[in-house]
Amino acid sequence: xxxxxxxxxxxxxxxxxxxxxxxxxxxxxxxxxxxxxxxxxxxxxxxxxxxxxxxxxxxxxxxxxxxxxxxxxxxxxxxxxxxxxxxxxxxxxxxxxxxxxxxxxxxxxxxxxxxxxxxxxxxxxxxxxxxxxxxxxxxxxxxxxxxxxxxxxxxxxxxxxxxxxxxxxxxxxxxxxxxxxxxxxxxxxxxxxxxxxxxxxxxxxxxxxxxxxxxxxxxxxxxxxxxxxxxxxxxxxxxxxxxxxxxxxxxxxxxxxxxxxxxxxxxxxxxxxxxxxxxxxxxxxxxxxxxxxxxxxxxxxxxxxxxxxxxxxxxxxxxxxxxxxxxxxxxxxxxxxxxxxxxxxxxxxxxxxxxxxxxxxxxxxxxxxxxxxxxxxxxxxxxxxxxxxxxxxxxxxxxxxxxxxxxxxxxxxx
Amino acid sequence: xxxxxxxxxxxxxxxxxxxxxxxxxxxxxxxxxxxxxxxxxxxxxxxxxxxxxxxxxxxxxxxxxxxxxxxxxxxxxxxxxxxxxxxxxxxxxxxxxxxxxxxxxxxxxxxxxxxxxxxxxxxxxxxxxxxxxxxxxxxxxxxxxxxxxxxxxxxxxxxxxxxxxxxxxxxxxxxxxxxxxxxxxxxxxxxxxxxxxxx
Numbered sequence: 001x002x003x004x005x006x007x008x009x010x011x012x013x014x015x016x017x018x019x020x021x022x023x024x025x026x027x028x029x030x031x032x033x034x035x036x037x038x039x040x041x042x043x044x045x046x047x048x049x050x051x052x053x054x055x056x057x058x059x060x061x062x063x064x065x066x067x068x069x070x071x072x073x074x075x076x077x078x079x080x081x082x083x084x085x086x087x088x089x090x091x092x093x094x095x096x097x098x099x100x101x102x103x104x105x106x107x108x109x110x111x112x113x114x115x116x117x118x119x120x121x122x123x124x125x126x127x128x129x130x131x132x133x134x135x136x137x138x139x140x141x142x143x144x145x146x147x148x149x150x151x152x153x154x155x156x157x158x159x160x161x162x163x164x165x166x167x168x169x170x171x172x173x174x175x176x177x178x179x180x181x182x183x184x185x186x187x188x189x190x191x192x193x194x195x196x197x198x199x200x201x202x203x204x205x206x207x208x209x210x211x212x213x214x215x216x217x218x219x220x221x222x223x224x225x226x227x228x229x230x231x232x233x234x235x236x237x238x239x240x241x242x243x244x245x246x247x248x249x250x251x252x253x254x255x256x257x258x259x260x261x262x263x264x265x266x267x268x269x270x271x272x273x274x275x276x277x278x279x280x281x282x283x284x285x286x287x288x289x290x291x292x293x294x295x296x297x298x299x300x301x302x303x304x305x306x307x308x309x310x311x312x313x314x315x316x317x318x319x320x321x322x323x324x325x326x327x328x329x330x331x332x333x334x335x336x337x338x339x340x341x342x343x344x345x346x347x348x349x350x351x352x353x354x355x356x357x358x359x360x361x362x363x364x365x366x367x368x369x370x371x372x373x374x375x376x377x378x379x380x381x382x383x384x385x386x387x388x389x390x391x392x393x394x395x396x397x398x399x400x401x402x403x404x405x406x407x408x409x410x411x412x413x414x
Numbered sequence: 415x416x417x418x419x420x421x422x423x424x425x426x427x428x429x430x431x432x433x434x435x436x437x438x439x440x441x442x443x444x445x446x447x448x449x450x451x452x453x454x455x456x457x458x459x460x461x462x463x464x465x466x467x468x469x470x471x472x473x474x475x476x477x478x479x480x481x482x483x484x485x486x487x488x489x490x491x492x493x494x495x496x497x498x499x500x501x502x503x504x505x506x507x508x509x510x511x512x513x514x515x516x517x518x519x520x521x522x523x524x525x526x527x528x529x530x531x532x533x534x535x536x537x538x539x540x541x542x543x544x545x546x547x548x549x550x551x552x553x554x555x556x557x558x559x560x561x562x563x564x565x566x567x568x569x570x571x572x573x574x575x576x577x578x579x580x581x582x583x584x585x586x587x588x589x590x591x592x593x594x595x596x597x598x599x600x601x602x603x604x605x606x607x608x609x610x611x612x613x
Contacts, residue, residue, distance in 0.1 A: 287508045293500065329473070331465075413455040 004255050007393040017386035024380010031055060031373040050120035050363035053113050055374050057121065058359040060106040061214050062238075062352055063381040064099070064156075065206060065231070069239025071096035071163045072202055073270075075195035078166075081188070083408030084266055087258040089400060091246045093170060094392035095239075096163045098385050103156035110214060114148050121363045124220045135221050143217055151213060155205045162198040169194060173402040184404045207232050215355075218362035222300045226285040231358075233278035237320075238351040240270045241344035246389065248341050255398055258410045261335040265414045268334030271347060275324035278351075282317075303361040308368050312357045319350030352378060417585050419560040420446055421569045422545045423578025424553040428454060431554050434576040435460045438558065443569060446559040449549035468533065472526045479521025483514040545584060557584075 035052040039045075070092035077085045085092075119126035123136075124143040130136045136143065169191055178184045211231035216223065244267045250256045286305070289297045304313045323346055333339040360369060400406065425431040431448070435457070438445060445461055491497065492504045499506070531537060549555035556578065558569055570581045 283508075283511060287511065290508050293502075331469075 004257075005397045005399065007250065007255055007390070007398055009390045009394050010253075013386070013390055017383045017390065020379050020383025021387065022380075022383075024377055024383060027373050027376020027380060028056070031377065034373070046118050046120050047364065049118050051360075051369050053109070053116075053118070054121055054359050054363045055369075055377055056109045057113060057214075058355050059352075059374070059377045059381050060102060060109050062235070062355040063378075063385060064102045064106045065235035066238045066242055066348075066351075067095050067098040067102060067385060068159055068163075068202075068206065069236045070243055071099065071159070071166065071198065072206070072236065073239060073243065074166060075198045075202070078191050078195035079199060081192070081405075083405030084263065084412045086400060086403055086406045086409035087263055087412070088243075088247050088250075088256055089170070089403075090393065090396060090398050091250065091256075092243050093167050093396075094389045095242060095246065095385070097167065097392035098388045099163055100156075100160040101384065101388050102381065103160055107152055107156055110152050111149060114145050122217055122220070124217060139220065143213075143220060148213055148217075151209060155201075155210055158201045159205070162194065162201060165194055166191075166198065170400055170403070171396050173400060174397055177402040178404065188404060206235070215358050218359060219300055222297065224285050224289075224300070226281055230278070230281040230285055233274055233281050234320075234351045234354050237271055237274040237278055238348050240267060240274065241347040242385070243267060244271065244340055244344045245348075246393075248337055248344075250393075250398070251337070258399065262412050262414045263409070264337070264340060265331070265334045266412075268328060268340050268343075271340075271343065272324055272328040272334070275320060275328070275347065279317075279321040279325075282321075303365055304357055307361070308366070309357050309361050312353055312368065316350050316353035316357060319346055320354060323350075419564075419566070420545065420584045420586055421558045421560060421564075421566055421573060421581065422584055423556050423570075423573035423576075423581040424546060424548060425556065425578055426553055427577075428554075430577040431556070432457075432460055434556065434573075434578065437576055438556070438572075441572065443564075443572075444559045444561070446557040449545065449555040449557070451550055451552065451554075454554075466533070468526060468529060471529045472522050475525030476518045476522040478525075479518040480514050482521070483517035484510065487513065543586065545586070546580065548580075553579075 031052055035048040036045075038048070040048070073085075074089065074092050074096065113121050114125055119129065124130060124139070125145055130140055141147075169187075173187070178187055206228070208228050211228040212223075215231065216227045244264070247256065247259060247264070247267065251259060286301065289301055303309055324343065327333055327339065328343055333343070356371075356374065425434060431454075435445065435448065439462065448457060448461060450457070487510050488505065491506070496504045498504075499509075502509070544550065544555075545557050546553070546555045556573070558564075558573070560566055560569065560583075566583050570583065573581045
């Protein structure tokens with residue numbers, strides 16, 4: 001069997017990714033000019049400035065969490081001793097290599113927002129204001145610049161380090177196969193321990209503290225304990241969609257011989273199941289607040305579900321729930337390369353919209369900001385992900401052929 | 415119910431069973447079914463079975479459940495007996511979603527269980543007759559359905575050549591409750607072939 005072991009980055013792939021990155025940079029510059037050129041009062045200038053940073057915040061955090069979900073996928077399947085994903089495991093590994101890159105960008109943006117003079121996005125950063133605000137004063141042990149910075153840096157650092165460790169463990173087998181059964185057992189155990197460590201960090205960050213700090217604190221008076229779970233579900237679905245896109249791309253170019261519809265079907269199942277899970281969390285958060293109808297809780301939903309963000313809000317609900325429910329339910333659509341590609345793109349876009357409506361009603365309550373630039377910024381991040389993932393893919397063989405579970409994946413049958 | 419004639423054979427190994435299934439089909443015999451103690455991946459494809467329509471039925475039941483819930487609650491809370499709950503509109507859809515969900519699950523689950531029993535010809539008090547009791551224990555039992563033209567000794571030899579053991583000819587009643595049997599039948603004694611069989 002001819003076996004294309006290594007991914008060679010095609011010229012066109014690189015051109016497209018660099019072009020997208022350039023487009024992103026142009027969009028950021030254009031957005032900066034359009035939000036800072038006009039005059040107006042001090043207040044208007046601040047809102048305009050916040051609109052610029054909000055776009056960067058939304059895109060960087062979204063894409064960081066999406067690429068990080070790839071490592072979560074690896075660690076969760078490793079911890080469960082799953083074998084089916086081995087045929088394409090190098091793909092999520094390569095995607096997770098983007099974490100440090102986007103991580104640094106996100107950190108720069110977050111710290112710039114938190115330590116900047118404009119308190120429109122994170123109004124808890126305004127120490128003078130917090131003194132007179134009973135709720136924010138009460139929360140200042142959690143919502144303060146020092147804690148925010150330390151947790152953010154630590155989070156990105158730990159994700160990058162543990163992800164690097166997992167990738168290194170996977171690649172350590174490429175040149176020296178495991179000789180004995182005992183060695184294989186030890187290797188699997190080693191993997192399990194590191195995966196578990198990553199998951200603990202993941203649970204303490206993505207599944208709890210980090211979305212509270214980065215996103216929920218935009219509406220600092222409001223809180224929801226479900227928010228982080230909901231964010232996690234959102235990014236995990238999108239992460240699976242991203243993995244799926246890369247798998248389909250490689251498959252179409254003659255790589256990944258051992259990956260077939262069976263694996264695609266299981267990826268599709270993840271996308272379907274977690275779309276439903278996302279809706280479950282989204283609705284649980286929504287319904288209780290809708291039912292109780294307490295003013296301090298409804299402040300979050302009134303601009304979104306009933307106010308000017310209504311369109312985005314319900315559009316993303318249709319894209320993220322109704323479409324996957326009806327389209328991905330059928331077995332055939334999960335095994336069809338075209339349908340699954342379309343659904344992946346749709347889901348990635350839908351959850352991007354989800355993040356849009358998470359971020360903007362806070363800093364821009366009176367106007368839904370023009371979205372053309374946001375697409376540009378998003379495409380810039382897409383280009384970055386494509387570029388770094390392509391590079392990481394080409395560095396190692398596409399199949400971890402010496403891993404003990406590879407055979408299980410090759411004969412996988414859904 | 416018509417009584418039909420079957421040739422059955424036991425297989426010990428999946429690696430023997432799969433080529434046997436293929437060869438039997440290629441030889442033109444009609445496989446009535448293959449009975450296995452546990453699900454075997456890919457056997458349905460090898461046997462050429464079509465996909466089950468159970469999930470389609472499940473979808474229909476689920477939709478029915480949702481429609482029932484929405485319909486009934488709408489009628490009850492907006493037409494028949496509107497009550498003001500904390501100033502909420504009478505048509506308070508978010509509050510009903512959990513009930514709609516539960517009824518969807520209930521209808522789908524109960525409906526699918528009943529449909530599954532129907533498809534497998536199972537019902538309370540209906541006894542199933544096995545071609546070979548070892549199909550619930552440690553062997554895979556393949557049953558070929560014979561027609562008037564089938565030469566049964568040839569079929570038996572063919573199964574044996576493919577690696578089957580305990581090859582035998584059996585007469586079974588087909589039809590809706592396939593293999594309903596008399597309680598007096600002694601299950602494990604050495605059976606003579608049914609003499610009154612009609613062809």
